[in-house]
Amino acid sequence: MANSSQARKRAKQAEKRRIKNASQRSMVRTYIKRVDAAIAASDTTIADTALAEALPLIDKMVSKGIMHKNKGARHKSRLSKKVKALSAG
16 A cells, blocks of 8 residues: 555546546447447448447547557458448448
8 A cells, every 4th residue: 555645646546547547448349349230230321320430439549548559540440341341242
């Protein structure tokens, strides 16, 4: 346990940030799952809408440092590829 007042404050701040970051990470996963669910249901319009909502959110998490930039790029690429294949086929 933290002994100095500075260390106690830092521990409280770290815990607040951990909870907020976990919430943000969970939210991104939910948006990604919405796109995947629409793709599984073969619903092009919902998939397009869900993708349009998910892409800026992924970018936002990358800029905040919650998600690594390569992971964000990978998710965006794979989701876009699946939605494009769905609308083409």
